[in-house]
Amino acid sequence: MQANLPYALRNKRVWVAGHRGLVGAALVRRLAAEQCEVLTVGRTECDLRRAVAVEAWMDANRPQAVFVAAARVGGIYANDSRPADFLYDNLMIAANVIEAARRTGVEKLLFLGSTCIYPRLAKQPMNENALLTGPLEPTNQWYALAKIAGIKLVQAYRRQHGCDFISAMPTNLYGPGDNFDLRSSHVLPALIAKTHDAVACGAKTVEVWGSGRPLREFLHVDDCADALVHLMKTYSSEDIVNVGSGQEISIADLAALVCRVAGFRGALVFDPSKPDGTPRKLVDVARLTALGWRPRIALEDGIAQTYRWYAEHRLSARKRHLEAV
Ligand code: GDP
Numbered sequence: 371m372q373a374n375l376p377y378a379l380r381n382k383r384v385w386v387a388g389h390r391g392l393v394g395a396a397l398v399r400r401l402a403a404e405q406c407e408v409l410t411v412g413r414t415e416c417d418l419r420r421a422v423a424v425e426a427w428m429d430a431n432r433p434q435a436v437f438v439a440a441a442r443v444g445g446i447y448a449n450d451s452r453p454a455d456f457l458y459d460n461l462m463i464a465a466n467v468i469e470a471a472r473r474t475g476v477e478k479l480l481f482l483g484s485t486c487i488y489p490r491l492a493k494q495p496m497n498e499n500a501l502l503t504g505p506l507e508p509t510n511q512w513y514a515l516a517k518i519a520g521i522k523l524v525q526a527y528r529r530q531h532g533c534d535f536i537s538a539m540p541t542n543l544y545g546p547g548d549n550f551d552l553r554s555s556h557v558l559p560a561l562i563a564k565t566h567d568a569v570a571c572g573a574k575t576v577e578v579w580g581s582g583r584p585l586r587e588f589l590h591v592d593d594c595a596d597a598l599v600h601l602m603k604t605y606s607s608e609d610i611v612n613v614g615s616g617q618e619i620s621i622a623d624l625a626a627l628v629c630r631v632a633g634f635r636g637a638l639v640f641d642p643s644k645p646d647g648t649p650r651k652l653v654d655v656a657r658l659t660a661l662g663w664r665p666r667i668a669l670e671d672g673i674a675q676t677y678r679w680y681a682e683h684r685l686s687a688r689k690r691h692l693e694a695v
Contacts, residue, residue: 371532373606377435377478379599385409385433387418387467388440393482393540395547396595397437404599409433419462421469428470436479437598438467438520445554446509446647453512460516468523472533479535480602481524483517483610485653486510487539495654498539498610507648525608538601541614541653545591545672546679550687558588561625562673562680565632574636576629579644582622587652589615590672593665600663612653615665631674 384401388394389410401408409431416427418440442459449456464481471479488496489504501521506514520537527533548559555563561578568576597613605611619627625638667675680687 371528371534371606373534375606376603377534377606379404379406379435379603382406382434382477383409383432384435384437385411385428385431386437386439387411387463388438391439391441391443392543392545392547392549392591393594393598394437394439396545396591397439397598400592400595400599406435418466419459421462421466424466424470425473428474428476432474433471434477435602436467436471436476437602438464438479438481440467441482441513441517443513445549445556448554449510449513456510456512457516460513461519464516464520464523468520468527468535471535472527472531477534478602479524479533480598481520481535481537482598483521483537483539484513485539485541485612485614485651486514487517487521490648494650495616495652496612497654498612498657501610521610528608534606536601536605536607537610538598539610539612539653540594540597541587541589541612542651543589543591543594545676546683547591548676548687550680550684557586557621558624558628558673559676559680561628562632562677563684565628565634566677566680566684568636569632569634575639576625576634576636578621578625578638578640580621580640580646581642582620582625582638582640584621584646584648585618585650585652586621586624587614587616587618588624588669588672589613589665590667590669590676593667593672596666597658597663600661601658604661609657611657611661612655613658614653614655615669616653616655616659617669618650618652619669627670628673628677631670631677
């Protein structure tokens with residue numbers, strides 16, 4: 371298909387599906403600078419797992435551009451214990467929104483995947499071509515399979531229907547509005563919450579799971595939203611695009627950074643009874659870099675901003691989990 375690039379968002383009706391989630395909320399913030407009309411809809415009004423509801427809402431609201439940032443997400447425990455929810459909900463959200471977008475003539479759609487779509491033992495840094503070249507990580511295979519189906523729908527709709535739909539794969543994201551619930555959160559919000567609590571109650575130690583040796587990549591969610599808007603405007607291809615910072619840090623160094631930001635002077639205690647997970651998880655960002663995009667928020671600055679946000683919102687923040695991306 372031939373697309374007119376750049377795709378202009380100005381004066382367009384832009385639907386952010388999943389606006390209450392980490393990425394969706396960041397997209398709404400970022401789109402304020404685009405002079406477009408941002409559309410959102412709550413779950414009670416339109417359950418994205420129901421095709422009839424999605425079609426009716428899109429018929430009535432006629433978005434011209436769509437960011438599919440809605441998903442059922444959760445950490446390793448939630449994924450592993452509720453496989454049917456993770457597979458069914460994410461399959462339905464992808465299929466319903468993509469099909470309704472075709473039916474209602476959406477001009478451009480960006481589908482959000484995740485780097486867990488890549489094989490468990492993919493070569494590092496993980497290139498987009500690694501998709502479907504090996505077995506998935508078993509604990510999150512349900513989520514990953516649904517996201518892979520979404521990517522394939524996007525590709526199939528481009529080929530068969532000429533729809534200008536694209537897919538992006540964000541790395542580990544963090545920022546305001548993240549899930550800080552210690553049982554289901556990822557490492558960075560967990561370290562922020564634990565260190566904040568240690569400072570608040572004068573504790574001498576902060577516990578860090580595992581050996582501290584695994585390497586992870588982090589991207590601030592506002593940088594991610596900026597990259598997604600950039601892709602929406604400048605990219606049109608069936609090839610997926612990784613969205614990351616291209617930089618990795620060990621969990622031990624990350625914990626030390628959080629302590630510095632928090633002004634915590636106690637000790638880090640590593641708990642080897644907790645799993646390390648995969649030793650390294652870094653995406654290859656060459657494709658995104660070639661499109662002229664770079665992250666702007668340094669990790670320490672992003673952690674400081676997120677720490678301040680958590681300090682102000684921690685009572686409500688800890689209750690959020692298991693919902694949109
Ligand atoms: P992963 O990237 O899919 O492995 O997920 P996580 O973000 O949950 O974990 C990343 C790494 O951080 C793993 O090696 C964890 O053991 C380590 N880690 C250290 N402390 C914590 C913690 O308090 N919570 C979580 N979730 N991970 C932690």
